[in-house]
Amino acid sequence: MQELVQAYYGQELQGTADLKTSACCDADAVPAWLKPLLAKVHPEVSSRYYGCGLVCPPLLEGCRILDLGSGSGRDVYLLAQLVGASGEVVGVDMTPEQLAVARQYQAFHAEQFGTANVRFLEGTIECLEQLDLDPGSFDVIVSNCVLNLSTDKPAVLRGVQRLLKPGGEFYFSDVYADRRLPEAVRRHPVLYGECLGGALYWNDFLRLARAAGFADPRLVSDRPLAITEPALASLVGEARFFSATYRLFNIAALEDACEDHGQAVIYRGTIPEYPTLLPFDKHHSIEAGRVFPVCGNTYRMLLESRFAPHVEAIGSFDHHYGLFEGCGSSIPFDAANGSEATGGAPASCC
Ligand SMILES: C[S@@+](CC[C@H](N)C(=O)[O-])C[C@H]1O[C@@H](n2cnc3c(N)ncnc32)[C@H](O)[C@@H]1O
Numbered sequence: 360m361q362e363l364v365q366a367y368y369g370q371e372l373q374g375t376a377d378l379k380t381s382a383c384c385d386a387d388a389v390p391a392w393l394k395p396l397l398a399k400v401h402p403e404v405s406s407r408y409y410g411c412g413l414v415c416p417p418l419l420e421g422c423r424i425l426d427l428g429s430g431s432g433r434d435v436y437l438l439a440q441l442v443g444a445s446g447e448v449v450g451v452d453m454t455p456e457q458l459a460v461a462r463q464y465q466a467f468h469a470e471q472f473g474t475a476n477v478r479f480l481e482g483t484i485e486c487l488e489q490l491d492l493d494p495g496s497f498d499v500i501v502s503n504c505v506l507n508l509s510t511d512k513p514a515v516l517r518g519v520q521r522l523l524k525p526g527g528e529f530y531f532s533d534v535y536a537d538r539r540l541p542e543a544v545r546r547h548p549v550l551y552g553e554c555l556g557g558a559l560y561w562n563d564f565l566r567l568a569r570a571a572g573f574a575d576p577r578l579v580s581d582r583p584l585a586i587t588e589p590a591l592a593s594l595v596g597e598a599r600f601f602s603a604t605y606r607l608f609n610i611a612a613l614e615d616a617c618e619d620h621g622q623a624v625i626y627r628g629t630i631p632e633y634p635t636l637l638p639f640d641k642h643h644s645i646e647a648g649r650v651f652p653v654c655g656n657t658y659r660m661l662l663e664s665r666f667a668p669h670v671e672a673i674g675s676f677d678h679h680y681g682l683f684e685g686c687g688s689s690i691p692f693d694a695a696n697g698s699e700a701t702g703g704a705p706a707s708c709c
């Protein structure tokens with residue numbers, strides 16, 4: 360499958376227009392604050408963008424970021440502007456043709472941004488330990504539509520956990536299915552190359568993430584994917600696919616459920632892009648200045664990460680009041696259960 364993926368992204372696809380489904384084509388609206396940064400990315404790099412989401416969380420200045428399956432480098436060059444001269448972005452990809460495009464424009468972007476803070480490494484994301492990267496050395500690891508293409512997803516998640524600093528996060532977009540896919544779909548070359556065949560059943564992904572040490576994966580956003588080509592749609596049958604962005608914090612003390620310790624936070628409104636409302640994850644949009652009740656895990660994610668200076672803590676872990684209300688276990692994606700995006704509902708988890 361790795362050879363198939365290399366041939367698909369290295370030779371078959373020449374640009375976004377060649378894709379046969381909407382799986383690897385990001386329909387997320389780019390926020391206004393990112394548009395000027397995106398405009399500085401070289402058009403050839405952007406024309407070979409095959410991502411399925413937006414992997415630019417806030418507070419990246421000075422951060423060390425690793426991009427798994429960085430392709431032609433669009434996200435790397437976007438993130439390079441956000442980390443600035445005191446940060447660094449490292450891209451890893453296994454396809455020489457993709458790396459060649461990314462590297463071809465390194466000098467162009469260094470001149471545009473006034474700093475050379477980007478590196479591209481050739482390698483597979485299942486074997487990150489073979490690259491010259493120190494354990495516990497990255498603040499944030501991102502990935503855009505790549506985990507589904509991996510033939511050993513547990514190894515990728517273990518490698519991510521090893522490379523993240525304590526309090527760091529894996530913030531990534533990928534494709535998920537509403538069920539385990541049959542062999543014929545999993546091994547179909549076009550469906551695999553288009554990021555559908557290798558998609559994990561969403562609940563299996565949550566299990567893998569927990570097994571790799573990420574006890575409480577947080578869904579940030581999701582959207583349903585369309586398979587417009589009739590032949591491919593009939594092969595896939597009733598299975599439905601979603602693009603989703605998750606954030607996985609590397610905090611050892613996180614629990615596998617949201618527990619109520621009577622805690623709350625107050626967001627100070629100090630993150631420049633989010634002066635009034637911090638969209639932390641799909642179920643936590645935190646209004647500035649307001650007392651916002653949280654479970655123990657959310658408390659730790661906010662106070663043991665780079666978000667800490669922007670949040671006032673209320674309470675401690677001295678008392679326990681049972682399970683935090685609102686913890687669910689059904690499929691989390693909107694279009695799958697007929698509900699609308701909740702946006703800002705406070706005090707509910709998972
Ligand atoms: C769908 S494209 C996404 C590229 C890039 N993230 C973007 O948003 O444009 C998938 C990329 O992941 C790379 N890739 C797939 N499997 C990989 C693996 N196991 N190790 C390293 N790179 C991989 C491919 O070479 C390709 O460049």
